[in-house]
Amino acid sequence: MPFDTIEVKLYIDEVHEYGLKLSYEFFCISRGEPEKLAWGQQKVALVEGQDDKLCKIPKIIAKHCK
Numbered sequence: 001m002p003f004d005t006i007e008v009k010l011y012i013d014e015v016h017e018y019g020l021k022l023s024y025e026f027f028c029i030s031r032g033e034p035e036k037l038a039w040g041q042q043k044v045a046l047v048e049g050q051d052d053k054l055c056k057i058p059k060i061i062a063k064h065c066k
Helices: 059-064
Strands: 007-015 019-028 035-045
Touching: none
Parallel strands: none
Antiparallel strands: 007 019, 019 035
8 A cells, every 4th residue: 555546535524613624535546446445534623823712714715615
């Protein structure tokens, strides 16, 4: 697998005022039919500054995530 070609698909599952919920799928595509290797999920919050103050997602980003 170190030299295989890997495809990663990223999905935006949820858009919230202060963050996103993302999911991922990882496929090996160098051996013919794509083979699913793994999947994962991540919750992301937008923060700013030294005190990690929560920031609202910019409207332009939220608009394109729906």
